[in-house]
Amino acid sequence: MKFRTFAAFVGPSLALMLVFIAAPLVGVLWQSFHLTQPIFETVEVESCTPSFTGQICTTELKTRPVLDEAGRIVTETTYVGLQSYRNVLEPDRLRQAIASGRWLDILDIDFWAALRFTLTFTLITLPLILLFGLGIALAVNNAVRSIRGPIIFVSLLPFIITPVIGALSIRWLFIGDGIMTAFLEWWLGRDIAMFAQGWTIELLMLFYRVWHVAPFAFVVFYAGLQTVNMDTLESAIIDGASRWERLRYVVIPHLMPLIVFVALIHLMDAYRVFEEIVGFSSQAHVISLQWLTYDFLTPDDAGNRAVSRASASAMLTMIGIVVLLVPLLRRTWRDHRGTRR
Amino acid sequence: MNTPTALRQPLSLRLTAAGFLTLWCLLASFPLFWITVMSFKEPVDAFASNPLAVVFGPDTRANGKGLSILDLVVGLAVLWYTVRLAVRKLPDLVRRHAPGGWLLLGWIAGSLLFGLAFIIVFFVLLPPVLDTANAFAGPLGTPVVGLTTEHYQAVWVENGFHRNFVNSLVVTAGVVTVSLTVGTLAGYGLARSASNLAFWLLIIALVFRALPHSVLVAGYLPVFISSAEILEPLLGEAAPTLYGQPWAVIAVLVSINQPFTIWMLRSFFQNIPADLDEAARVDGCTHFQAFRWVIMPVMWPGVITTGLFSFLLAYNDFLVCSLLLDAQNQTMVPAIAGYFNRETTTTDQVEAIAAAVSITAPLFLLVMIFQRQIVSGLTAGAVKG
Numbered sequence: 001m002k003f004r005t006f007a008a009f010v011g012p013s014l015a016l017m018l019v020f021i022a023a024p025l026v027g028v029l030w031q032s033f034h035l036t037q038p039i040f041e042t043v044e045v046e047s048c049t050p051s052f053t054g055q056i057c058t059t060e061l062k063t064r065p066v067l068d069e070a071g072r073i074v075t076e077t078t079y080v081g082l083q084s085y086r087n088v089l090e091p092d093r094l095r096q097a098i099a100s101g102r103w104l105d106i107l108d109i110d111f112w113a114a115l116r117f118t119l120t121f122t123l124i125t126l127p128l129i130l131l132f133g134l135g136i137a138l139a140v141n142n143a144v145r146s147i148r149g150p151i152i153f154v155s156l157l158p159f160i161i162t163p164v165i166g167a168l169s170i171r172w173l174f175i176g177d178g179i180m181t182a183f184l185e186w187w188l189g190r191d192i193a194m195f196a197q198g199w200t201i202e203l204l205m206l207f208y209r210v211w212h213v214a215p216f217a218f219v220v221f222y223a224g225l226q227t228v229n230m231d232t233l234e235s236a237i238i239d240g241a242s243r244w245e246r247l248r249y250v251v252i253p254h255l256m257p258l259i260v261f262v263a264l265i266h267l268m269d270a271y272r273v274f275e276e277i278v279g280f281s282s283q284a285h286v287i288s289l290q291w292l293t294y295d296f297l298t299p300d301d302a303g304n305r306a307v308s309r310a311s312a313s314a315m316l317t318m319i320g321i322v323v324l325l326v327p328l329l330r331r332t333w334r335d336h337r338g339t340r341r
Numbered sequence: 342m343n344t345p346t347a348l349r350q351p352l353s354l355r356l357t358a359a360g361f362l363t364l365w366c367l368l369a370s371f372p373l374f375w376i377t378v379m380s381f382k383e384p385v386d387a388f389a390s391n392p393l394a395v396v397f398g399p400d401t402r403a404n405g406k407g408l409s410i411l412d413l414v415v416g417l418a419v420l421w422y423t424v425r426l427a428v429r430k431l432p433d434l435v436r437r438h439a440p441g442g443w444l445l446l447g448w449i450a451g452s453l454l455f456g457l458a459f460i461i462v463f464f465v466l467l468p469p470v471l472d473t474a475n476a477f478a479g480p481l482g483t484p485v486v487g488l489t490t491e492h493y494q495a496v497w498v499e500n501g502f503h504r505n506f507v508n509s510l511v512v513t514a515g516v517v518t519v520s521l522t523v524g525t526l527a528g529y530g531l532a533r534s535a536s537n538l539a540f541w542l543l544i545i546a547l548v549f550r551a552l553p554h555s556v557l558v559a560g561y562l563p564v565f566i567s568s569a570e571i572l573e574p575l576l577g578e579a580a581p582t583l584y585g586q587p588w589a590v591i592a593v594l595v596s597i598n599q600p601f602t603i604w605m606l607r608s609f610f611q612n613i614p615a616d617l618d619e620a621a622r623v624d625g626c627t628h629f630q631a632f633r634w635v636i637m638p639v640m641w642p643g644v645i646t647t648g649l650f651s652f653l654l655a656y657n658d659f660l661v662c663s664l665l666l667d668a669q670n671q672t673m674v675p676a677i678a679g680y681f682n683r684e685t686t687t688t689d690q691v692e693a694i695a696a697a698v699s700i701t702a703p704l705f706l707l708v709m710i711f712q713r714q715i716v717s718g719l720t721a722g723a724v725k726g
Contacts, residue, residue, distance in 0.1 A: 023560070139362045310555075
């Protein structure tokens with residue numbers, strides 16, 4: 001294909017990605033070093049109140065935002081260097097916490113708490129999802145052919161559901177004296193409040209995410225199981241391999257590329273954990289990196305959005321993504337060079 | 342099926358596998374099933390700690406809202422007959438009445454009409470008939486299961502959820518059409534080019550796919566809010582404020598979705614042998630004509646699958662819509678946050694549940710109709726690496 005035709009085909013898509021993905025990224029980088037604030041002026045205001053003896057007048061200095069002719073607030077943008085990053089990372093409090101040896105104090109700082117949760121969430125859900133997906137795929141592969149369709153249908157439901165709604169539906173099972181809380185209380189014989197402390201909410205979030213993503217892993221692995229080489233399996237049996245050994249040395253190596261694929265997709269998605277925080281309303285106990293940026297962007301009571309701080313936290317989130325992707329990109333590049341040669 | 346003897350499994354293993362599958366199916370469907378049940382009950386019943394109370398709803402029944410055995414039998418019969426009709430008769434009818442080439446449109450119109458007819462029969466005609474029948478049926482006519490649709494009425498009629506529904510419809514329809522149009526072109530170009538440039542474009546798209554959406558929204562927000570001032574020198578008085586505009590959100594979602602779309606479409610295009618377009622080129626087609634008249638007709642399955650995933654992204658999105666749209670133009674998913682964020686009474690909570698079920702119902706239908714396409718889409722990227 002000539003370059004011209006190629007450009008014509010790819011052009012519209014590329015333009016969209018440049019305008020709406022690349023440009024905002026540059027914008028965010030710029031914003032994270034700048035701060036936009038209204039300009040304030042100090043004026044002398046004389047206010048008089050009538051009284052019996054005449055008028056009592058006081059003059060006082062007032063600070064108010066400067067307005068232009070149209071009545072809009074005039075803002076100015078200044079270069080603030082790393083100030084926004086400092087506001088997000090709070091290095092002073094961090095140093096203090098480390099110096100005093102109270103490591104848990106670090107988690108009182110929003111950013112570090114968010115980082116802690118995002119990383120543990122990603123790393124705990126990953127093996128669970130792979131195991132669970134593989135388990136369901138093996139079980140379905142064993143099942144009678146006629147019930148496979150309905151099982152796949154039911155399995156797709158948690159995957160396809162709106163994430164916020166999925167999180168909510170699990171929350172409603174546990175909220176107050178909901179059915180699951182009642183069941184757990186009866187089972188464990190003690191009072192349980194699932195939403196009163198952080199770790200129980202985190203458990204529910206982990207459960208939700210595994211519930212939501214396991215179907216994806218299942219479908220991918222199930223498709224992979226259809227292409228396992230039967231001859232290899234049979235020769236393994238003749239060689240006296242047990243069921244477990246066949247799984248370990250024939251099936252899993254065959255599925256390995258798919259396992260890597262699912263793991264990568266899941267790493268990317270779990271790192272962006274966000275909807276769980278909204279669905280479980282856990283912001284008082286547990287927050288994630290993406291939610292932190294979202295929170296800075298939501299207008300506060302005065303209607304202001306902390307754009308600079310949001311940009312700084314967005315940039316910090318990005319660094320994590322880059323670290324996550326570098327090994328993958330290096331591998332892809334090597335494969336690409338390999339196929340071209 | 343004749344399984345080799347050595348591959349046959351001992352009973353214990355089969356039982357474990359069956360038990361595991363049953364457990365998983367229960368886990369997968371229970372939360373959805375349960376909130377559907379809850380949404381039809383009075384708050385006292387919906388949040389009762391005894392599951393039987395939630396299912397049978399004594400409080401709801403005491404308020405005189407319930408279904409008798411007669412209602413259940415007739416209702417289920419109508420439902421079953423509807424499904425049978427949809428599966429057996431509808432395809433033939435559509436095929437007979439849709440003019441050639443307009444099959445897709447015929448399907449859309451056919452299913453809309455069918456849905457409308459079902460709603461009229463089930464919700465408008467059936468209740469009064471059954472009410473009169475119940476009065477004569479004696480013990481069969483007394484309510485046994487509490488059920489009320491008042492929360493749905495509150496959500497859709499009083500709280501104006503239909504406006505959010507229309508907004509969702511506009512946004513999703515826009516995203517699906519634009520992203521497929523732009524995406525198929527790019528996917529085709531990338532699939533048929535082996536240059537380094539194409540490779541790097543795909544890699545960059547992969548990096549873009551991994552970006553958290555909040556990072557991008559942090560870039561849009563300040564520009565969108567003050568876009569009227571920024572664009573004024575270019576467009577003059579007509580410069581729009583992009584914040585709160587559905588079409589701006591469509592553009593944003595299309596772009597965010599673009600990396601995923603082109604990867605998926607590319608892998609579908611690669612399945613179509615390149616000989617096909619070469620043959621068309623020999624016959625004198627330009628590249629674009631070959632794409633339009635030779636490749637696209639065999640690409641429909643891939644396009645439908647990718648469209649489904651675009652639909653899901655737009656329909657399920659919370660973050661972008663909640664930050665870039667204002668309250669009047671809000672779509673369904675962010676709108677539901679309004680229910681559980683304010684200080685709620687239990688009635689509000691059940692209304693939130695009803696809204697959640699309303700949002701999920703179309704997705705449920707979607708899985709039912711397009712199960713095969715969704716599965717092929719999930720595996721498309723994976724199996725070929």
